[in-house]
Amino acid sequence: MIIGIDASNLxxxxxxxxxxxxxSTVNISKHNISKVVIWGGEKSLSQINNFPWLKKIVPKELxxxxxxxxxxxxxxxxxxxKDNNCDLIFSPGGSVLCNFRPIVTMSQNILPFEWNEARRYxxxxxxxxxxLLWWLQSKSFRSADGVIFLTxxxxxxxxxxxxxxxxxxxxxxxxxxxxxxxxxxxxxxxTEYSLTKPFQILYVSTVDLYKHQWNxxxxxxKLRKEGYPVTLNLVGAAxxxxxxLEKSLNKFDVNNEWARYNEVVPYLEMHNAYKDANLGVFASxxxxxxxxxLETMASGLPIACSNKGPMPEVLGNxxxxxxxxRPAEIYNSIKKLIDNIHLRSERxxxxxxxxxxYNWDVCAFETFxxxxxxxxxxxxxx
Numbered sequence: 001m002i003i004g005i006d007a008s009n010l011x012x013x014x015x016x017x018x019x020x021x022x023x024s025t026v027n028i029s030k031h032n033i034s035k036v037v038i039w040g041g042e043k044s045l046s047q048i049n050n051f052p053w054l055k056k057i058v059p060k061e062l063x064x065x066x067x068x069x070x071x072x073x074x075x076x077x078x079x080x081x082k083d084n085n086c087d088l089i090f091s092p093g094g095s096v097l098c099n100f101r102p103i104v105t106m107s108q109n110i111l112p113f114e115w116n117e118a119r120r121y122x123x124x125x126x127x128x129x130x131x132l133l134w135w136l137q138s139k140s141f142r143s144a145d146g147v148i149f150l151t152x153x154x155x156x157x158x159x160x161x162x163x164x165x166x167x168x169x170x171x172x173x174x175x176x177x178x179x180x181x182x183x184x185x186x187x188x189x190x191t192e193y194s195l196t197k198p199f200q201i202l203y204v205s206t207v208d209l210y211k212h213q214w215n216x217x218x219x220x221x222k223l224r225k226e227g228y229p230v231t232l233n234l235v236g237a238a239x240x241x242x243x244x245l246e247k248s249l250n251k252f253d254v255n256n257e258w259a260r261y262n263e264v265v266p267y268l269e270m271h272n273a274y275k276d277a278n279l280g281v282f283a284s285x286x287x288x289x290x291x292x293x294l295e296t297m298a299s300g301l302p303i304a305c306s307n308k309g310p311m312p313e314v315l316g317n318x319x320x321x322x323x324x325x326r327p328a329e330i331y332n333s334i335k336k337l338i339d340n341i342h343l344r345s346e347r348x349x350x351x352x353x354x355x356x357x358y359n360w361d362v363c364a365f366e367t368f369x370x371x372x373x374x375x376x377x378x379x380x381x382x
Contacts, residue, residue, distance in 0.1 A: 001033045003371055004086035004100075006077060007040030008062050008069045009093035012237075013206070014291050015108045017267065018174055018363075019092055020048055025175070026364035028053050031372060037084045039077065055084070066129070070136075073097045088375045095136040096144060102378040104146035104371055105137075110154050110288040110309070111210070112137060113161045117286040120209040126240060138162045146374035148172050148367065150289035153310035168377065170370050175360025176294050179271045184300035184348040185278075187341045190228065198231040198258070199338065202277035204270070204296065207238040207245050207263075210286040212306075212324040214241075214248035217259055219330035221252035228338065234261040235273050274299035279337060279344070282306055283324040289314065297355035302344040304333040318350035 010016045023036070028051075037055045038045065041062045048056070057080065061072035074097035081089055081100050089098070092106040111117055112134035121127040141147055141162055147169045149155040159165060193199040201220060205211045213234055220232045234245070245261065253259040265273055274280075280296035285308040287293075293314055296303055305311050307321040320337055322329035337344050 001031075001087045001372065001375060002035045002037065002085050003033055003368075004081045004084065004089045005036060005038040006073065006089055006091040006096070006098075007038055007044055007093065008073050008077070009066075009095055010040060010044055014174070014288075015093060016044055016047070017291060018108065021175055021177065021360045022364045022367055023051075023054065024049050025360040026368055027361075028368075030365065031368045033368065033372070037081070037086055039080065057084075070095075070097060088371055088378075090371055091140070092148075094140060095133065096140040097136070102145035102374055103143075104148065104374050105140050105144045106148040107137070107141070107154055107158050108150065108288055109133065109137070110157060111286055113158050114286050114309075115161075117210050121240070134161075141165050141167070145378055146170075146370060148370065150174060151310040151313055153313050154288045168370075168374055170366070172363055172366045172370065173358055174289050174291050174294065175363040176291075176298050176355060176358040177271075177360065180274065180295040180298040181352075181355070182274065182298070182300045184345070184352050187302075187344045187348070189341050190338050193229045195229050198229045199278045200231050200233060200276055201279050201281060201334065202233045202235070202273065202296075202301070203281040203283065204235045204273060204292050205282070205284060206236045207234075207241050209241050209244075210284060211236075211241065212283040212285065213245045215324060215327045215330055216281055216283050217245070217248045217252050218327040219334060220259070222327070222331050223335060223338070224258055228335075230258070230338070232259045233273070233277065234259070235265050235270075236263070238263055270295070271299075274301065277301055279304065279334065281330070281334065282311065283322075283330065284311075285309065285324045287311065294355055294358050297351040298358075300348050300352045302337045302348040303351055304330065304337060315351060316354060318347050318354055320347070 039057045042058045045056045061068040077098040078100040088102050089100050090104045112130045118130045144167045147167050149171045223230050280301040280303045282293045282305045287309045303319045305319040306324040320333040322333040
């Protein structure tokens with residue numbers, strides 16, 4: 001069996017990380033698969049390891065804009081798949097325009113299906129992009145032979161918007177790279193910290209309209225005002241809300257004393273961001289399965305977390321929850337953890353233990369097993 005993977009619309013973020021990790025960890029000998037062919041942009045495919053069974057193809061259109069990539073997918077992908085004797089196409093990006101069968105797709109971007117969140121972009125190019133993704137992915141999910149979801153929450157939300165999906169479906173969560181696993185540190189009373197040896201709060205995430213870094217800044221500013229020796233480290237690429245974050249930083253940390261923003265940290269170095277932290281915050285209001293939350297859990301940190309989307313499903317009883325749009329609630333959750341050394345110890349151990357359930361080896365095995373299952377069912381139905 002030969003699998004084709006359409007990575008034409010995977011450019012950055014969790015979707016690309018998922019593909020890199022799955023292809024790096026899959027044991028192809030455990031499956032009835034002899035070869036994998038992958039199409040994608042040069043920058044994306046250069047981040048994927050080379051294997052004897054993996055063939056990379058970089059059509060020039062996939063190094064161009066969205067329209068060129070969509071046209072290639074619609075008019076060229078099927079021909080290339082047939083030329084390479086592919087038996088099935090897997091499209092982890094979620095959007096499928098070609099008429100090749102069988103096809104398995106994947107729900108990784110929940111934002112087009114969370115209309116209250118998408119409305120944050122107003123009348124803009126990004127809003128139009130999300131509208132296009134909603135149309136493309138809805139059509140893809142309805143016509144695919146198999147659909148992979150990351151969480152129960154995502155499956156329910158997509159079906160709520162799209163309607164009934166007749167394809168076979170399965171829930172396969174992301175895995176977690178072992179370099180993020182750090183056994184929980186010994187917790188110390190807040191009186192053991194000072195302005196020269198502060199209690200460090202970390203929030204890793206892209207800066208976007210639904211990530212609410214500015215509300216976290218306001219919450220930590222209140223803690224500082226009350227005398228808590230805390231600092232805030234924000235890490236993540238700026239997308240659509242950098243000005244809003246900078247405005248908040250200028251308002252609440254005028255002298256640049258306690259809040260730091262690091263925009264560029266390569267993924268292969270990201271685990272180092274967690275080493276010096278004492279508490280993690282995750283304040284997103286729209287996620288499918290946030291790899292960053294998994295990484296924060298695995299790093300052994302107590303976590304103050306958004307109560308939106310799939311976060312309670314992922315973190316369970318191991319976090320202190322808040323509404324990410326209310327700085328007062330963020331403040332209360334962080335303060336509760338800071339003030340209670342035993343609660344910090346308990347929650348950090350619980351979240352660390354839960355993180356061990358997310359394994360890329362399992363994810364890769366279950367993903368390729370599902371691809372085989374869909375292909376076999378398709379063959380039987382012919």
